Amino acid sequence: MLKTLISGLAAAGLVAGSAAAAFPDHPVTIIVPFGAGGGTDSDARGFQPHFAAALGGATVIVKNTDGAAGTIGAAEAAKAKPDGYTLGFLPIGPAVIQPHLRQLPYTSESFIPICNINSNPVVLMAAKDSPIGSLEDMKKTLTAEPNKYVYGSSGPGTVPHLAMAAAEMALQVKMKHVPHKGTADAMKSLAGGVIHFFADVPVVISRFETKPIAVFNDTRIPGLDSVPTMKEKGYDLSFSVWRGLFAPKGTPEPVVAALETACRKAAESPGFKEFSAKVNNDVNYMDRKAFAAFVASEVKKNGDILKSVGLTK
Amino acid sequence: MEHFVSALGLVVAVPNVIAMFIGSLLGIIVGALPGLGSVVGLTICLPFTFGMDQIPALSLLLGVYCGSVYGGSISAILINTPGTPQSAATCFDGFPMAEAGKADHALGWATSASVIGGLFSCVVLILAAPQLAALALKFGPIETFALIGMALTCIASLSRDNMAKGLLAGVVGLFCATVGPDPVTGDIRFDFGFFALASGLDLIAVVVGVFALAEVFSRVAEWNRIPIPAVRKAGMRLPTWSEWKPRLGVLLKSCTIGSAVGILPGTGAATAAFISYAEAKRSSPRRDGMGHGEPDGIVASESSNNAVTGGALVPTLALGIPGDAITAVMLSTMIIHGITPGVRLMAENADAVYACFIALIVINLLMGVQGFAVAKLFTRILRTPEPLLLSAVVVLCLLGTWGVRGNPFDLVVTLAFGVIGYVMRVFSVPAAPLVIGLVLGPQFEMSLRQGMILTDDDFLAFFVGHPIAVGLFLVTAAILVWPVVRAPLGRLRARRATPKSP
Numbered sequence: 001m002l003k004t005l006i007s008g009l010a011a012a013g014l015v016a017g018s019a020a021a022a023f024p025d026h027p028v029t030i031i032v033p034f035g036a037g038g039g040t041d042s043d044a045r046g047f048q049p050h051f052a053a054a055l056g057g058a059t060v061i062v063k064n065t066d067g068a069a070g071t072i073g074a075a076e077a078a079k080a081k082p083d084g085y086t087l088g089f090l091p092i093g094p095a096v097i098q099p100h101l102r103q104l105p106y107t108s109e110s111f112i113p114i115c116n117i118n119s120n121p122v123v124l125m126a127a128k129d130s131p132i133g134s135l136e137d138m139k140k141t142l143t144a145e146p147n148k149y150v151y152g153s154s155g156p157g158t159v160p161h162l163a164m165a166a167a168e169m170a171l172q173v174k175m176k177h178v179p180h181k182g183t184a185d186a187m188k189s190l191a192g193g194v195i196h197f198f199a200d201v202p203v204v205i206s207r208f209e210t211k212p213i214a215v216f217n218d219t220r221i222p223g224l225d226s227v228p229t230m231k232e233k234g235y236d237l238s239f240s241v242w243r244g245l246f247a248p249k250g251t252p253e254p255v256v257a258a259l260e261t262a263c264r265k266a267a268e269s270p271g272f273k274e275f276s277a278k279v280n281n282d283v284n285y286m287d288r289k290a291f292a293a294f295v296a297s298e299v300k301k302n303g304d305i306l307k308s309v310g311l312t313k
Numbered sequence: 314m315e316h317f318v319s320a321l322g323l324v325v326a327v328p329n330v331i332a333m334f335i336g337s338l339l340g341i342i343v344g345a346l347p348g349l350g351s352v353v354g355l356t357i358c359l360p361f362t363f364g365m366d367q368i369p370a371l372s373l374l375l376g377v378y379c380g381s382v383y384g385g386s387i388s389a390i391l392i393n394t395p396g397t398p399q400s401a402a403t404c405f406d407g408f409p410m411a412e413a414g415k416a417d418h419a420l421g422w423a424t425s426a427s428v429i430g431g432l433f434s435c436v437v438l439i440l441a442a443p444q445l446a447a448l449a450l451k452f453g454p455i456e457t458f459a460l461i462g463m464a465l466t467c468i469a470s471l472s473r474d475n476m477a478k479g480l481l482a483g484v485v486g487l488f489c490a491t492v493g494p495d496p497v498t499g500d501i502r503f504d505f506g507f508f509a510l511a512s513g514l515d516l517i518a519v520v521v522g523v524f525a526l527a528e529v530f531s532r533v534a535e536w537n538r539i540p541i542p543a544v545r546k547a548g549m550r551l552p553t554w555s556e557w558k559p560r561l562g563v564l565l566k567s568c569t570i571g572s573a574v575g576i577l578p579g580t581g582a583a584t585a586a587f588i589s590y591a592e593a594k595r596s597s598p599r600r601d602g603m604g605h606g607e608p609d610g611i612v613a614s615e616s617s618n619n620a621v622t623g624g625a626l627v628p629t630l631a632l633g634i635p636g637d638a639i640t641a642v643m644l645s646t647m648i649i650h651g652i653t654p655g656v657r658l659m660a661e662n663a664d665a666v667y668a669c670f671i672a673l674i675v676i677n678l679l680m681g682v683q684g685f686a687v688a689k690l691f692t693r694i695l696r697t698p699e700p701l702l703l704s705a706v707v708v709l710c711l712l713g714t715w716g717v718r719g720n721p722f723d724l725v726v727t728l729a730f731g732v733i734g735y736v737m738r739v740f741s742v743p744a745a746p747l748v749i750g751l752v753l754g755p756q757f758e759m760s761l762r763q764g765m766i767l768t769d770d771d772f773l774a775f776f777v778g779h780p781i782a783v784g785l786f787l788v789t790a791a792i793l794v795w796p797v798v799r800a801p802l803g804r805l806r807a808r809r810a811t812p813k814s815p
Contacts, residue, residue: 035638035718036356042645045360064356066718067512068494068501073719075508101499105508150767156499178454178763179497184634184641188578191632192450194767207633207648207655279648311499 023084023255027059030089030245031080033073035066039279043243044089046275047117047266054265055258062089069155070094071104078106082250084259087114091243092159096298100306101157108299111246112256115263116286116294118276119242120201121217122163123224127190128209135171135214135233138197142173150176152186152195157311160186162302163199163216163239165309170235201241203280216240242284244291260288320667323368324675332369333376333672337680340380341687345388347525347706348713350397350517351381355642356716367650367665372672374643379431379622379676382582383684386423386615387691391416394525394706398516399582399618401524401748402590406603406610413606416692421551422611424684426564430616431677433568434575434623438630439670443659445576446631452577454763455775459785460577461757464584466792468746470591473796474604478742486750487757489514496759497766509722516583518723519751521710522730523737523744529703530735549688552608563593563609564616571617575624581637582621583752587745589617595792623673630654630666 030051032044044062052060065073070093077088088095088111099107124135132138142149151168153161156179168175178195180186187208189195198210202224205212212227216239220229230237245263247256266272267285276283286294306312323329336358343354354377362370385400390407403423410419437445452460465483472479492503493513504510557564567589574585593613594603603610626643628634633655635641647654652662659666694702714727734744768774776783 035352036359036642038641038645042649045363046649064719067515067720069499072509072512102501156495156497176766178766180763181496181759184644185578188450188628188632188634189453192453194453194763207653209656278651 023258024055024058026085027061028055028084029061029063029086031073031077031086032062032064032089033066033070033077033094034064036064040070040089040091040243042279043118043281046279047089047272050266050269050272051262054262054269069098069157071098071106074098075105077246078110078248080248082248082252084247084251084255086248087259088246088248089243090246092241092298092302093157095244095246096295097157097159097162097302097306100299100303100312108295110249112249112251112288113291113295114245114247114256114259114288115267116242116244116284116291117263117267118281119240119284120203120280120282121215121221122159122199122239122241123202123205123215123221123227124163124167124197124199124213124230125190125205125210126197126213127193128211130196130211132196133211133213135228135230135235138213139171139173142171142175146174147176149197150178150195151197151199152189153177153179153198154183154186154200155179155181157306159239159241160199162305162309163237164197166237166239166305167199167216167230167235169308170230170237199239201280206280244286244295256288316663316667320664320671323664323668324372324671326368328366329369329372329672332365332373333676333679334683336373336376337380337676338376338683338687340377340382341384341387341680341683342380343377344381344384344400345396345687345691346709346713347388347394347396348517348521348710349716350385350713351378351399351639352642353713353716354378354381355639359642359646362646363649367652368668368672370646370650371643371652371665371669372676374646375669375672376676376679378639378643379619379673380680380683382619382622383424383427383431383615383680384687385618386427386611387420387687390419390423390611391691391695392702392706393528395520398520398748398752399586399621400614401520401583401745402586402614403611404524405590405614405745406605406607409604409606410608410611411695415606416695417548417550417688418552419606419608419611420549420684420688420692422608423615424549424681424688425551425557426567426612426615427619427684428677428681429564430568430571430619431622431680432674433616434572434620435670435673435677436623437572437620438623438626438673442627442631445627449576449578449628449632449634451781453779454760454767455779456782456785457577457756458760458764458775459779459782459789460580461753461760463785463789463792464580464588464753465749465757466789467587467591468749469793469796470594471587471745471749472743473594475741475743478740479746482737482742482744483746483750486747486752487754488750489519489747490751490754491758496755497762509720509725512718512720512722514726514751515714515717515720515723516748516751517717518714518726519730520748521714522727523734523747525706525710526727526731527734527738527744529706530731531738532699532703534735547689547692549685549692556608559598560609560612563597563612566592566596567613567617568620571620572624574617575621576627578628578634578637580756581625581752582618583748585621586614586618587749587752589613595795619677626669626673630658630669632656633658 034040074094080086151164215229343349385397386403388396389400389403393408395401468483501511570589571585590613597609629640635644
């Protein structure tokens with residue numbers, strides 16, 4: 001992008017003077033696979049200064065490469081030179097779900113997971129004025145009138161879609177699915193009565209008028225203490241939207257270690273925590289070992305659900 | 314009232330005035346440069362807003378937003394290249410005026426229409442935001458489908474000179490909109506095995522190609538044959554009251570269309586400008602001159618696209634639902650600054666809301682003043698040697714196209730559509746219907762398919778229990794039938810009026 005270019009040029013001028021030493025000796029680029037102003041973008045920009053400080057004052061550039069549900073940017077990160085200077089700031093969608101859906105120039109194995117930065121559990125919700133207030137109500141009403149009620153999603157194969165599809169199967173009910181262009185569009189449909197259910201991260205509940213029904217998480221979450229978890233109700237379902245840092249496969253070990261350390265420092269810095277609280281994100285740092293195991297489990301879990309709703313390639 | 318006073322204090326504070334000034338000036342310049350549009354302008358400013366206070370941050374972005382929508386008209390008039398897709402319809406009459414040596418006058422029309430359109434929408438926003446937001450909620454998929462269907466009739470009105478070619482271009486535009494992920498199943502369509510096509514054809518890339526690059530190509534092809542349009546005076550000449558008076562109807566109608574389109578999420582300023590232009594072409598008493606340098610065309614397009622700005626803020630502020638990429642960026646800035654848009658906004662952040670309202674009014678006035686200064690500079694562009702001007706346009710086009718998504722493939726798309734646009738000109742196929750098809754296509758398909766899911770694949774159910782949709786369908790039918798019956802009806806009337814000769 002333009003400003004990337006400008007800041008890149010400025011940064012190049014700054015570092016040209018200093019002698020090349022350990023990693024990093026020139027600017028690190030973080031690819032955000034969505035447009036500027038979105039959730040992933042603002043997250044990356046909040047992370048950027050703290051990550052730069054943790055890398056010993058290196059210049060960190062955020063580059064937006066938008067398109068095709070984040071896969072264009074993820075592919076760019078996967079194909080970058082594996083030297084640690086180009087990283088992907090990837091959410092669950094392009095990192096784990098999209099490779100299941102279609103043939104892409106990359107797979108989940110094209111990356112070395114460096115660290116997870118935040119994750120937010122998904123909450124099942126109904127319209128504010130809905131007569132349905134609990135999972136029991138939902139099961140009863142939906143069993144009585146199959147295929148009458150509608151759930152929305154922010155697009156086919158997104159986390160909200162998968163969570164609702166999994167809930168539909170677990171509750172053994174039948175609903176219609178109407179995909180939307182994004183969460184905001186779906187919220188308009190929920191408020192206008194076009195759809196009856198939706199699932200997304202808790203910040204959505206604070207921003208729009210909705211009624212939370214259950215949390216796709218193992219434990220209850222702060223701020224929504226009165227909302228039961230799926231597990232409590234006997235359905236072992238957990239879904240979260242997470243974002244982490246990935247390096248292309250083949251990045252040398254010492255560089256990965258340096259990035260991991262910097263990521264931990266940045267994620268745990270008071271500044272980033274304060275920023276995350278402001279935008280309602282739960283910081284959830286995982287080191288690369290834990291994150292790699294988590295990514296692998298997410299690949300398997302979401303792959304299974306996608307297969308059962310008939311969405312795999 | 315106390316909110317109003319404290320908000321006024323926030324707006325007139327020195328840092329805020331600077332933010333508004335820089336914002337709208339930057340917006341005008343970014344808007345005027347082909348390829349760099351509103352979203353790129355906002356993106357450039359976004360990192361700076363993180364370190365700014367609430368109100369200056371929002372004022373900066375509001376300034377860029379309004380300025381960029383207006384700025385697109387400058388290049389549309391001067392070099393037949395819309396700076397943003399929103400100003401594509403301004404070319405039709407703006408450039409012929411410039412060719413006739415009246416560039417300064419055309420800029421005057423565009424500037425005054427933009428300012429009035431912007432102010433009109435501010436009033437709409439301030440007086441009726443909550444009520445109108447409730448109305449926007451009544452627009453489900455079926456209503457949206459009906460609305461977009463009506464908007465598509467623009468293609469017919471704009472291609473009156475050559476219906477077949479115009480409709481063909483419209484269909485090609487609709488087809489181009491289907492490239493990329495299927496909105497319901499997520500399958501990739503028409504990528505022909507190229508991964509890069511999976512993201513679809515970007516609107517900016519196509520608009521820059523068929524308008525800007527095609528213009529450059531045709532000027533190069535007809536080198537030395539087209540004289541460079543002469544500007545008698547640099548700068549801007551505002552239309553007089555006697556020139557305005559007969560055009561107030563067009564102005565009011567276009568402002569209303571712009572605000573209404575802005576309020577309905579997912580449509581945007583380009584659509585509004587085309588609808589207003591088509592409506593003016595249908596109903597204006599000066600419609601025969603439109604397309605050949607009739608100010609009505611500029612007034613319709615520019616007042617309407619700027620009237621979208623305030624309208625688009627209605628659902629953004631009142632519901633927390635952004636209508637397009639531009640308002641989505643604004644929304645995320647608000648959230649970062651601790652303002653939660655939506656139903657509770659007015660109760661929790663009344664000061665900020667009033668400050669936004671006042672800032673919006675100030676920005677629209679500021680924009681007009683800056684327009685004067687900038688026009689002087691830009692009209693000089695026409696005096697630069699043509700080879701220099703054309704190369705600069707090409708560079709800016711490519712830079713801007715790449716800037717939208719950071720996707721190098723979009724450059725290929727721009728160049729390809731530059732060639733396509735040139736070929737279309739050679740065979741006198743209009744480019745506007747193609748752009749209209751591409752602008753409206755995604756929403757048209759999405760709403761149709763959402764509606765089909767809701768009605769269990771029964772299209773006839775669209776006409777039952779959806780009064781708003783049925784009303785829009787009837788209007789659409791009337792628009793389509795009217796030109797067909799108008800001529801025979803006129804003949805019939807004429808025959809009745811003249812007594813039969815013995």
